[in-house]
Amino acid sequence: MHAPTEQASAWVRRWAPLIRHGEVLDLACGGGRHARLLAALGHTVIALDRDAGALARIEAGEHGDDIITVEYDLEAPGAAWPFAPHSLAGIVVTNYLYRPLLPSLCASLAPDGILIYETFARGNEVFGKPSNPDFLLMPSELMGLAGRAGLRVLGFEDGVVQNPKPARVQRVCAAGPAFDLGTAKLDL
Numbered sequence: 001m002h003a004p005t006e007q008a009s010a011w012v013r014r015w016a017p018l019i020r021h022g023e024v025l026d027l028a029c030g031g032g033r034h035a036r037l038l039a040a041l042g043h044t045v046i047a048l049d050r051d052a053g054a055l056a057r058i059e060a061g062e063h064g065d066d067i068i069t070v071e072y073d074l075e076a077p078g079a080a081w082p083f084a085p086h087s088l089a090g091i092v093v094t095n096y097l098y099r100p101l102l103p104s105l106c107a108s109l110a111p112d113g114i115l116i117y118e119t120f121a122r123g124n125e126v127f128g129k130p131s132n133p134d135f136l137l138m139p140s141e142l143m144g145l146a147g148r149a150g151l152r153v154l155g156f157e158d159g160v161v162q163n164p165k166p167a168r169v170q171r172v173c174a175a176g177p178a179f180d181l182g183t184a185k186l187d188l
Contacts, residue, residue: 008037009094010163011118015155015173016041019114022089027105028096032058032067038092039066048072048082074101083108094118097135106149111178115151117142121158123168142172150177 008016012034024043026035031054035047045066047058050073058069073079081104088108097119109115122138125131139158146153151174158170175181 008033009118011157011171011173012092012094012116013037015114015116016090016092018154018173018175018179019043019090020110020112022110022113023087024090024092025083025088025108027091027093029058030054030095032061034092034094035067036062038090043090044068046070048074050074074098081105081108086110086113088113090114090116092116095120097137102145103149106145106151109149109151109176111176112180113176114179115146115172115174117145117174118169118171121168121170123160127166127168137170140170142170146172146174149174151175152177152179154181 016037021043024038024045026032026038026045026047029035029047029049032047035045035058038045046068047055048070049055050071052071055069055071058067072082075098081101085107087110089110090113091105091109106115120130120136122133122136124136130136143153143156153172153174155173156171160166160168
């Protein structure tokens with residue numbers, strides 16, 4: 001869970017301006033640091049998490065009126081992916097990995113949508129938790145995910161970061177096949 005005062009990830013802040021207007025999902029949103037950023041950028045944000053307390057703090061905080069909170073445990077037995085194919089302008093996922101969701105998650109991205117994903121990778125066990133390989137990305141796993149989904153990789157990193165704490169992470173920003181980078185306003 002993310003603390004409500006925690007700043008949005010630099011990776012998410014860098015790529016979020018590429019997301020076109022429409023519904024944007026902050027998956028496993030925790031305290032809502034990315035949901036608030038996305039709402040401030042003018043998006044309709046769906047903040048999904050299984051933690052009712054975290055969702056209540058989002059509703060009570062800054063931009064809470066602009067964020068639709070959804071309490072849902074995607075890992076519960078029989079849980080179905082709740083979003084239609086090609087329905088989301090953007091999807092943001094940080095510090096969360098549940099591999100069975102990945103194909104459905106990518107299928108929900110609009111043809112001109114943006115996926116921003118950042119989570120822990122193999123090698124993080126030397127820094128602490130998570131250390132279970134089930135929750136750590138394999139080398140270039142996010143690149144493979146984007147390729148299998150027919151997405152175009154705009155940015156990828158795999159390495160050690162120092163902030164907010166030392167960790168090994170993998171990050172990708174990928175666009176749907178209809179995304180026109182030529183019209184994007186972004187300082188890369």
